[in-house]
Amino acid sequence: MISASMKNVEKSFGDNKVLKDVTFETREGEIFGMLGPSGAGKTTIINILTKQLSIDSGEVHVSVESHEIGLMLEHDGLFSRLTALDNLIVFEDIYGIPHTRTLEVIERVGLGDAKNTVVDKLSKGMRQRLVLARAVLHKPKVLFLDEPTSALDPMTARGIHQLIRELRERGSTIFLTTHNMEEATHLCDRVVMLHQGKIIEEGPPKEICERYNSVKTVMDLESVFIQLTGGGLK
Amino acid sequence: MSSTKAIFKKQLKGSVKNPETLIQFMIYPVMALVMGVMTNIDFEGYYLPQEMIDAMMANMPNLATMMATMFAGMALIPTVAGIIAEDIEKKSLRFLVMAGVKPSAYLIGVGSVIFFVSALTTVAFGFIAGFGGMDFLIFSASMLAGVAASIVLGATIGILTKNQQAATALSMPIALVLGFGPMAAQFNDTAARVLHIFYTQQLNVVADNLNHPYLATTPIWQSFVIMGANILVVGVLFVVVFRRKGMGD
Numbered sequence: 001m002i003s004a005s006m007k008n009v010e011k012s013f014g015d016n017k018v019l020k021d022v023t024f025e026t027r028e029g030e031i032f033g034m035l036g037p038s039g040a041g042k043t044t045i046i047n048i049l050t051k052q053l054s055i056d057s058g059e060v061h062v063s064v065e066s067h068e069i070g071l072m073l074e075h076d077g078l079f080s081r082l083t084a085l086d087n088l089i090v091f092e093d094i095y096g097i098p099h100t101r102t103l104e105v106i107e108r109v110g111l112g113d114a115k116n117t118v119v120d121k122l123s124k125g126m127r128q129r130l131v132l133a134r135a136v137l138h139k140p141k142v143l144f145l146d147e148p149t150s151a152l153d154p155m156t157a158r159g160i161h162q163l164i165r166e167l168r169e170r171g172s173t174i175f176l177t178t179h180n181m182e183e184a185t186h187l188c189d190r191v192v193m194l195h196q197g198k199i200i201e202e203g204p205p206k207e208i209c210e211r212y213n214s215v216k217t218v219m220d221l222e223s224v225f226i227q228l229t230g231g232g233l234k
Numbered sequence: 235m236s237s238t239k240a241i242f243k244k245q246l247k248g249s250v251k252n253p254e255t256l257i258q259f260m261i262y263p264v265m266a267l268v269m270g271v272m273t274n275i276d277f278e279g280y281y282l283p284q285e286m287i288d289a290m291m292a293n294m295p296n297l298a299t300m301m302a303t304m305f306a307g308m309a310l311i312p313t314v315a316g317i318i319a320e321d322i323e324k325k326s327l328r329f330l331v332m333a334g335v336k337p338s339a340y341l342i343g344v345g346s347v348i349f350f351v352s353a354l355t356t357v358a359f360g361f362i363a364g365f366g367g368m369d370f371l372i373f374s375a376s377m378l379a380g381v382a383a384s385i386v387l388g389a390t391i392g393i394l395t396k397n398q399q400a401a402t403a404l405s406m407p408i409a410l411v412l413g414f415g416p417m418a419a420q421f422n423d424t425a426a427r428v429l430h431i432f433y434t435q436q437l438n439v440v441a442d443n444l445n446h447p448y449l450a451t452t453p454i455w456q457s458f459v460i461m462g463a464n465i466l467v468v469g470v471l472f473v474v475v476f477r478r479k480g481m482g483d
Contacts, residue, residue, distance in 0.1 A: 050332065066332050077327075078324070078326065079244060081248045081252060082244065082248060089243070091240070093243065094237050094334065095333065118251075134329070
């Protein structure tokens with residue numbers, strides 16, 4: 001079953017065309033990766049799928065209501081005067097979630113010891129973990145993660161990967177953007193490569209690499225991207 | 235209901251940790267009180283003439299109600315606009331809307347905290363003015379109507395702006411007109427006629443009715459009708475602006 005899809009979507013900001021004939025679909029219960037350098041249009045796609053931006057032309061479909069979506073975006077949207085736990089309690093109250101679930105999630109992202117710390121005093125990595133905790137708190141059907149592990153240490157990132165896999169096993173669809181090729185290769189079931197607002201390749205990471213393997217070279221995702229665009233992902 | 239409760243709790247916790255906001259609710263009654271108390275201070279052995287003290291104390295109800303009108307008009311609009319602009323600037327409101335929080339739940343959640351604290355300030359003004367019995371109730375009811383209108387107006391301005399700086403820039407001129415307007419209306423009949431449709435002027439009219447019933451020109455019920463209409467207009471404006479900004483359903 002399709003969780004979210006775009007068909008021939010075009011989007012411009014003034015004269016700048018940021019999405020060009022974008023077509024893809026994410027299936028229920030998969031981890032779907034979107035790869036591309038800054039300015040490729042990844043965040044615009046997330047904003048369109050979460051109904052924060054309109055499109056110029058094409059079709060967009062998201063199979064769930066907005067409250068069934070979990071979000072981890074570039075701007076964290078945290079209440080800076082509240083503690084980490086109080087930030088989650090706001091959403092616990094909105095969703096009607098048991099408090100034990102909130103405590104479980106905050107422990108799970110490694111913020112158990114910092115739960116009573118005011119958000120303003122948390123490090124960037126801790127804030128990012130708190131945002132992830134908020135995104136998964138209500139066990140969303142679709143989860144949008146924008147660079148979920150970019151400011152995290154390897155151990156915490158591994159824990160986050162495990163959490164993302166568990167969400168998938170429970171049936172959630174995870175839509176993530178990343179620059180981390182290793183993360184995409186090991187975590188994603190399928191990926192699309194986005195370059196200057198256009199999808200240039202898509203499929204399971206292993207299959208994409210195999211498509212470009214030659215007798216002499218075994219390709220990884222970054223090598224494929226460089227071959228296709230002449231530039232790196234970062 | 236759960237959304238409203240969530241926003242209320244969030245706002246209460248946030249406001250308690252924000253002294254800049256809390257001081258707005260105390261400074262106006264404190265100023266009215268200080269100005270009244272000063273009339274009884276012994277300035278190095280020099281006492282004000284008793285008749286002057288009597289005259290100033292007799293003026294306390296006017297002083298308190300004037301400060302109360304200024305509080306309703308000037309303090310609340312920038313405060314509420316700032317709170318909401320902060321939620322927009324930090325993208326917090328976006329997450330609330332995505333979680334299913336409706337405009338009404340957000341407004342009631344944020345507004346009821348401000349309303350509750352303003353009610354305490356109103357009681358303080360009522361005591362300083364020396365109102366008792368029915369006068370106290372009428373004064374409090376008029377103030378709470380004015381507070382409600384200012385909260386919704388402040389919220390509308392907050393939604394319209396992108397950050398706290400813009401919220402202050404937009405709300406201050408409006409707050410100044412609504413806060414100081416009634417004072418100007420006391421000296422200028424044209425200003426009084428123009429401002430008649432605004433709730434802060436009606437706060438002053440109600441206060442004048444209570445302080446000097448023999449001079450009353452507008453019945454109190456009429457003031458409440460005008461204030462009710464003001465609340466209705468700003469309420470509709472809030473919903474329209476919230477939806478136009480893409481934060482609605």
